Amino acid sequence: MTAPDLSKLKIERSANTQLPGQRSRRRRWLRNGLIVLALAAAGAFLLRPGGGKVNVDTVNVAQAYPSQNYTVLNATGYVVAQRKAALSSKATGRLEWLGVLEGSRVMKDEVVARLENRDVSATLGQAQANVKLAVANLEQGQAELQDAQNAFQRASELLNQKFIAAASHDAAQARYNKAKAAIAAQRAAIAAAQANARAAQVAVDQTLIRAPFNGVVLTKNANVGDNITPFSSAADSKGAVVTIADMDTLEVEADVSESSLARIKVDQPAEIQLDAFPDLRLAGVVSRMVPTVDRSKATLLVKVRFLERDSRVLPDMSAKVAFLSKAVPPEDRQALTAVQPAAIVKRDGRDVVFVVADDKARQTVVTPGRKVGELVQVGGVKPGDKVVLKPDEKLKDGQAVAIAKK
Template identity: 80%
Template sequence: MTSSPDISKLKIERSAKAQIPGRRARRRKWVRLALLAAALAAAAAVAMRKAGGKADVDTVTVAQAYPSQNYTLLNATGYVVAQRKAALSSKATGRLEWLGVLEGSKVKKDEVIARLENRDVSAALGQAQANIKVAQANLEQGQAELLDAQQAYKRAGELLAQKFIAAASYDSALARYNKARAAIAAQRAAIAAAQAYAQSAQVALDQTVIRAPFDGVILTKSANVGDNITPFSSAADSKGAVVTIADMDTLEVEADVSEASIAKIKAEQPAEIQLDAFPELRLAGVVSRMVPTVDRSKATLLVKVRFVERDPRVLPDMSAKVAFLSQAVPAQDKAAVTAVQPAAIAAREGKTFVFVVENEKVRQVPVTSGRKVGELVELKGVKPGDKAVLNPDARLQDGQPVSVVKK
């Protein structure tokens, strides 16, 4: 009898049947995770390799800051103005014959600056002085005549007492004596008149000479030798002022302060003056006075700030900035310090540093931060002018190529 075939070996185990799909599911899961990781890596690589494989960064310039900012209550702008200034001319009218100064010349009080043609006035003075000598000679002659008349009158009195002469002779001697006395008074008056005329001629001569009214510096030269000078410059082709002079010791900054900020300022308040021409120059000042009139059109008050520290480079009409301070700046806070925005400072693993951009790469520079200076932070380890990365990314590394984002 033929036996039936054994088909038990063809039976599929259910456990193996269930295991195959499970492995495939796990495999598909890992593949998906690997693809996701690759996509994230690719995205990160794309983000870090923009602009030719360089990371985009924003930079800020390391600057010099002055700690005096911490004492500033108010800022204002203005101009340097000489409080003692004069346009020099002559009361006389004439042609400018000599000019002894140039722009920038330093002069002393009463020093001769210029001179007009004065030969006619000089001749008049010479004539007046000669008249004085003539009057003095007449006085000497009159005094001699008075002495002779006095002696004759005395002798006539003695002879009359002895009945040697008639009374008429005595009267004649008396009249001569009185006449000589009157002549003396007239001659003295003539001398006084001649001296007054000579003084007038001297004044006229002095008016042809232009002198410095005070110690100062010549600012401008308005006339040249040969120009006609008139007191009020009313004639055609004539000049009024010859030069303009200023006393540099009276330089002050005149600043307009908003009417709403007047309460922050008072007389003798310390201030710091910065000139636009010399930004690195910071000069101590003090509020000299406040002009007691408000400009209605601008709603400002004119405040004058006197220089406590002077510099020969300060000139009239320079633009200036004035910082009104709560107190005088201490000596240790007068020097500039290196400072940067706080957002440029990074910290990792307990170390503080900044990323400085050099040759399209970043260099990690260790720094030490200090006090706050205005909106900046004092920093040691970098120098003014360095380009520091602002808000550096946590993945930014030392030596990494970067591209600076242009704003």
């Protein structure tokens, strides 16, 4: 039996003949190799000097005051006027004239408003006329007294000469006594008329609203035409017309924790900073401590008087008070440029900081100075500059940085 020919069953294994699974594995290896090369290139770029951004923490260069070295306690409070008044009238009536606006300066006893007062003015005129009438009656009585006195003297002389009867002399004497009594009554009438005139004048004065002291108008609470009823709450009526304050009595009221009272005393120097004007620092002194503790807050009210005046200080402004161990010397009143000590590092034997600008860290040489609180005085940078906090030794001048989010 002839054996079968198996040569036709041979599998060709040439270089161009690959199974589908082998081709897929080769493509995956090629793709993974390209990804590794790309990552290596990116890493080399990020690690090269001055290359990719480095996350850094930053702080701002600040203005600091040497008085911080003398501060023993800080507190917050508000500016208040020790002397403040809401002006109204004792009388009730319609506001007829108002002569001030918010911000107007007034002097003591100056008329700032007037109520309608024609009725009481008429009463005053009548009372003054009664005074004049009483004075006229007195003058008439004095003339009658003089005539009665002369008649009595003549009657006395004629009686001595036996020319008239005693009855005529007695009648002259009675007339004289009656004239003297009329003078006393007329003087009393004048006093009564003057008292009535003064009462009428008081009623007129009560329609005039005067400033009790020198001050500035803070608020205007009523307008011309409003009904002023200071002792009631009638509908559509007003009590006070304006509110004024004596700006020379401004002070700061600050709440001090009960646990910190040992560090505060009367006449202790202080420094006042207003939130509205952060660069304005005014000298003050503890004027008094209210001898009552607020049980709900465990605080004591401390009042600090201004030793320095500034026209920009207004009532109800927020303020910070630094209680000092001693008064600030004149040479320490000016602000200094300062930064946190951790921002200053050594590079090539020099003190430098890295100022962040345009997303790059610029190495800047600085001159450290005195310590101001927790900061250090520096020269070479300006307030507001953003500098790197605790810069790494690998951080280079001009390197791109990204501010770390807190």
